[in-house]
Amino acid sequence: EVQLVESGGGLVQPGGSLRLSCAASGFTFSYYWMHWVRQAPGKGLVWVSHINNDGSTTNYADSVKGRFTISRDNAKNTLYLQMNSLRAEDTAVYYCARPTASWDSSSPVDYWGQGTLVTVSS
Amino acid sequence: EIVLTQSPDFQSVTPKEKVTITCRASQSIGSSLHWYQQKPDQSPKLLIKYASQSFSGVPSRFSGSGSGTDFTLTINSLEAEDAATYYCHQSSSPWTFGQGTKVEIK
Numbered sequence: 276e277v278q279l280v281e282s283g284g285g286l287v288q289p290g291g292s293l294r295l296s297c298a299a300s301g302f303t304f305s306y307y308w309m310h311w312v313r314q315a316p317g318k319g320l321v322w323v324s325h326i327n328n329d330g331s332t333t334n335y336a337d338s339v340k341g342r343f344t345i346s347r348d349n350a351k352n353t354l355y356l357q358m359n360s361l362r363a364e365d366t367a368v369y370y371c372a373r374p375t376a377s378w379d380s381s382s383p384v385d386y387w388g389q390g391t392l393v394t395v396s397s
Numbered sequence: 398e399i400v401l402t403q404s405p406d407f408q409s410v411t412p413k414e415k416v417t418i419t420c421r422a423s424q425s426i427g428s429s430l431h432w433y434q435q436k437p438d439q440s441p442k443l444l445i446k447y448a449s450q451s452f453s454g455v456p457s458r459f460s461g462s463g464s465g466t467d468f469t470l471t472i473n474s475l476e477a478e479d480a481a482t483y484y485c486h487q488s489s490s491p492w493t494f495g496q497g498t499k500v501e502i503k
Binding site: 312321322375382387390 | 429431433435440441442443446447452484486488489490491492493494495496497
């Protein structure tokens with residue numbers, strides 16, 4: 276059974292940092308592109324970042340570029356999102372997401388984690 | 398960035414009624430358009446991929462159509478369990494999502 280379990284969310288002050296983790300199981304993690312998608316309270320879905328299977332290619336939404344870093348450890352089957360210089364507008368539930376096709380960054384998501392809440396507030 | 402605009406934003410529907418949600422893209426995206434259902438406090442679930450392909454396990458009352466810039470999600474004979482917010486998603490980089498359509502059961 277495919278499982279994605281996020282952790283690392285919490286309350287952080289503006290300007291602070293957090294590192295999110297997503298533990299993957301039930302599939303060959305090292306084969307897949309992976310994504311982070313976020314959802315502010317009561318709002319819609321927003322793509323944040325993606326990374327290819329070996330970590331050599333990454334992309335970011337303009338709103339997080341230069342502040343967030345996506346990475347992965349295929350030996351540990353874990354995806355990460357390092358978030359620095361956090362702002363109030365980064366407050367959201369952060370989901371890790373697996374696409375249907377391992378090799379295709381543009382395939383839709385068939386598995387989502389349960390999400391982890393990040394709250395940026397003083 | 399491709400902007401996706403859904404309509405309507407909200408729909409109140411009686412059971413067994415047909416529901417139609419549209420998604421318009423700001424530029425042509427071929428068939429790279431997908432639909433998700435999200436219930437309160439749950440993660441999204443894939444319903445339709447590539448405009449019209451039903452995802453495994455999704456009830457047959459859900460269907461999708463369209464190509465280019467105009468897409469439609471149809472729910473035939475709405476059931477109470479279909480109360481949710483529905484999102485369209487285009488998967489050309491950078492990914493974007495529609496603003497969502499909330500479907501309420503009368």
